[in-house]
Amino acid sequence: MNALSPWAVVASTELANSSSTVFEHTADQFNFKVIVTSDSVWIQTEMPGGGNVAFRGAYSPGADLEFTKTEALGQGIALDISTPIGQQRIDIIIDQTEQSPVLRYTTRLTPAKDMMIPGWPRDILFNGKNDNPEQTEGKIHASQFGTRTGFLYLSQTKPKSASLLYLQNLTALSDYCQQTETSLGDTVGGEWPELGFSLPPSKKPLQTGKEVILSDALIAFSDENPDKESILSRLYLDLLARIYLLLPKPETEYQPWPDILDKGLKDLIESPGCWSQVGGHKYFNAYVSDYETPPEIMVQLAVLLPLVDYVEWSKKKLEVMNTIKEGLPAFYDEKLKTIMRWLPAAEDKLKGEEEQKVPKVMDSWYLHHPLLNLSRLAIKGDKIAKQLFLDSLDFAIKVARHFKYQWPVFYKMDTLEVIKAETAEGKGGEKDVAGIYAHVMLQAWELTKEKRYLNEAEKAAKSLSGHGFEIFYQANNTAFASGALLRLYKITGKELYLELSYLCLAAIFRNVQLWDCNYGYGKNFPKFFFLYPLNDAPYTAVYEEQEVFCAFHDYLKHAEGVDILPSVKLLVAEFIRFLIDRAVYYYPTMLPKDMLEENPKMGEIDPRLWIALEDLQDGWLKSGTVGQEVYGAGNVFGILPRHYLQIPGLPFLIYTDYPTSGFSAVKGKNIQFKVLGDDRLNCRLMLIKTAKKKIPEFNIQVKGQKEPLKAKPAPLGNLEYSIPGGSIITIMLHSN
Template identity: 80%
Template sequence: MNALSPWAVSASAELAGNSSVRFELHADPFNFKVIATNDSIWIQTELPNGGRVSFRAAYSPGSNLEVVKSKQNPRQGIDLKLKSAIGQQKVTISVDQSEGSPVLRYTNSLIPVKDLMMPSWPKDILFNGKNNNPEQTEGKIHAGQFGTRTGFLYLSQIRPKSATLLYLQNLTALSEYAEQTETSLGDTVGGEWPELGFSLPPSKKPLPKGKEVILADAFIAFSEEVPEKEPDMIRLYLDLLARIYLLLPKPQTAYKHWPDILDKGLKDLIDSPGCWSQVNGHKYFNAYVSDYETPPEIMVQLAVLLPLLDYVEWSEKELEVMKTIKAGLPSFYDKKLGTIMRWLPAAEDKLKGEEEQKVPKVMDSWYLHHPLLNLSRLALKGDKMATQLFLDSLDFAIRVAHHFKYQWPVFYKMDTLEVVKAETAEGKGGEKDVAGIYAHVMLQAWELTAEQRYLKEAEKAAKTLQGLGFKIFYQANNTAFSSGALFRLYKITKNELYLELSYMCLAGIFRNVQLWDCNYGYGKNFPKFFSLYPLNDAPYTAVYEEQEVFCAFHDYLKHAEDVDILPSVKLLIAEYIRYLVDRAVYYYPTMLPADMLEVKPKIGEVDPKLWIALEDLQDGWLKSGTVGQEVYGAGNAFGIMPRHYLQIPGLPFMIYTDYPTSGFNARKGKNISFKILGDKRISCRMMLVKTASKKIPEFQILLKGQKEPLKASTVANGNLEYIIPGDSSIIIHTHLSKSI
């Protein structure tokens, strides 16, 4: 039992007294009472088996909080107007019971009576127990906010064994508070049992007198299930997150014309001298613009090549730059060790050892497997050079896996396998998701060769992931690749364990997203809703990992078409994809004000006129591009175009959707059909995008099973827009067209 704050002691005493009940609602098996005390408005919630938790919906220091007006609202709740020495407050409380688990929401705003400094503020969750004695309760916090990720807590009360809660603070609504007080909303949700939740960050500047500001907007989803097994805990998290997500206010998206963005990015990628280095007559991509100090890396070359291949296959164009990239790949192979290397062996002498991994023959564990994965993709498309490099490196990768017993350190020496850095941080272990990407590599080898030993290796590695829970996440793209590999293993073997582990990887990813928009400071210049952090402790979001997760999620849904996966997974994956397509363009410095860009990045240079993405977008009070301009993040546009623009033979437009699709069938003179994935409870955007100066013919577009055609809105440049529910089948009757 942790010590209590004075706020918790005082609250427990007041709640035990004769407080005024203003409203009561029963949502079986939960019961909600709105209670007014001397300094707070509480929502006391009775849980199954004698559990109790109280949520502080409003607070005023001192003992003079007065309810001026109360009125029941149509959302199964109550609206309150309050006054106290600090000003007037409004509280709106509601309970949504539209689906299985009830969701409590409370919003609190303040109009200060004077300019107010906010030096401290209490947490808004207190597990005070049935007898208003917090010491008699015990709980388990499964996961919570880190840095500027989603402001959430996922927890279960285990004494008494009563319920599981997902608490989420809508930090978007608090951006004005952060702007006025010059504070960050990072690490504002947390605490220790029994006193948890959100507290306002201490202000650096005062809240101005007379200006209304939101102080809280909390959502809490309840379940009477108290999971004891990891798969149940993970499934419940995904389901409760999707439950809240449906109710969460979400920013509007807008169409971005990715064909133009791609053309600009491709030109700068090819023509900008800062993107290239030359070694022994071969040209190689730099990792960062104008980074000439670091030798070429094989991961960088392949991270650009594979998205270019996606684009070339879609567009049926030829790109000479792809031949340039491929020509340099064999130089990364070390015949003595029998494997591809991270650093180009011919240029390793440029490494100065300023970082632990910047030493010849030192490997970052995931850096071996990521290039192997990309080589395997080329190999499965029939590329002979890639096939040889891939197969010739597999025995080394397997030897390393066996040496470390499928638990990889952070850095090791490739010639001796001596560990250079064992853990990401003290007591945290190594790169836990490498076992998943290794399993993916082995599955690719099995698919390429049909040798059963590779399938067995994949299974051995996968089983070591059991018990990691949310800690599986080391690096976003590798965790996403792991989720796909585990799902494929499930489809191959029918072993439910692999499906459960696949969900575990997805939960790790969604625990590391930012489900709020940072509308303060520099953050007002770019959207960040549903952005994803590259590492479990990274302070910024990063383009490379995001675009690879985006592609991995598309692949996941493709493999899941014939499998009944969790609806919450379908919903969350589709929504991540939708928002990535909307906001990814803001990684380009050309889209951002110059004053928010770092002048002296850690690596290379930042050229604000170059259509090469920044590595990092930071919290609103920090400049972005602090790491550098990421050449290996150039796959951004090349990944989006082939997946979201559907080409139609003989017609002057493309079909664009911001949701993933499948089963596209378009033959000249025939009706067009395809399926939009996702969830019916959320709608997405479909557009007919002009590819010529002609007007777009108007077609009869139907949702399968409906008789009334969809209505279009004419938008910019003569394009047509439709709003369509997810998980819908589309039929476009081309023979009924007419020009408009």
């Protein structure tokens, strides 16, 4: 039993004795009462099965809280409050636009004096009989870590009651952080029964008379109390999408990706800092001007595959692709019969300053990622890639069976000795490697039609059960796993694989940042819907985000014809939409120089190069602390082919910031395609000029709508439209 804070002791006593209810509303099986105590305004929520939870909407230290005004807000109430620390206003709204209710309360303070905040109580208190918190028990399934979304996902188990997803809209608190020089990392958490958001202690004072938001909380409720992993992940995705629809979201902007690609391609090819030479072959460095680390096969392929996508789209030839391919066979070890992480001819450059920087030491996922990319090349007809892929498969299977489909972090390639078993004590190894291994095996099955590879994929997939949200080790691997599991479901019809696919997606969306850091250096770039590369990473990284972006496109492609969760369609499409807006800010050319790290861990940072930084940090920290990431260069080459549709003979490109499918165009006739995503949200459609000619006359029709869409002018003579997700679009060209 966890001890209570003084705030919780006083609150439980006052809630037990209070009869001052100023508002009451019932939604579905939940009853909400706004109760006033001497120092707080609470939203007492009665849940199914006898559960009871109180949300602290406003707080004033001491006992001098007085109402000055109340106002009805539809299914809610607004309260103006006079307190010694200043005037407060709390807006309380219960949304019932969909089946599950969402409670939202927003609190503003206009300080009476310049004021330091040394501490603040959390805003959730679970109550038992007679408002006794000690009589309750519950399970926290997932919560905020670092600067990810400020959220709690939990269920009350004593009494066995409901589940809820609590999300603090941290974007709204940016002004508080700017004034007080504080960060919003790790501000949502706590221990049962005292949970929720707590203001970070200030380093500088809030200013007299300047209104500031202290809280903007949204809580989605469900009468389910999940006792199975499959229900846990489905419910999380559904509740998150439910809140997401109500969450204030920043506006996105169109970024000129064709122009950005030209700049990035030029710097990638021509900058000496991007290249090293070994044994007569040129190889990409992992980081700009990092000549100390030997070439890695993952780095070469992580750039090559997006270039392949771009060349297939543009029909151009790039000699740099031949340069990369020529160096790949040198990564194969004839004795071990497998590709290696480090170029064998340069392994003697490794100095052992990190556990994996030792000859023949493998980071578990590093074996499978290059195999996955080789398989993609092989399926496209590349003979060298096919040979390297097929020749390495038996070794990969040997390793998988040796570790019983539960991979450690590091092991020796020649002896399979475990160098590091767990990511942290008691946390296990790289759990999602089983998923990327399953993906590799499915690729091998597709290429060869040998049943043994499909059997291996199923064995690996089944080992993913039971990990819950901890299934996530590295974002791109978890995303690849989700797609492999969806494919297995389509091949076998086994529901288990679809549920595990959802579990992977839930773990990914547990590691995003659904808020915009508008304080400190964060004011210089958007961060809404950032994805963190590792479950404990303090920063976001371009390479993992780019690969998840591509994996999500593949997921929606494979999901066509499958009745997947609407929440999945919505969240996946929205991640893609926001990435296209903000990914350009990984380029140091887009950022003020004073926010770039002068002494990165790897190589050097050249702010003139259109080569992305590995890392973007919290608002008070400089970015580029790891280095300028050459293997993150695939970002732009992945965006262009997936979001710009070409029409032969017409002087414009069709751009959407949602993914699309089924594109068809007949010269001089109608153009048609489907926009993916969910119809509860809209995305951007643009016609982008590619010549000096005006865009020709046409109508754009959304299937099911009577009137054609109306364009709004965009810069440079382009045209812009707003279209619903999940819709079929027809562009009807008029004959000349």
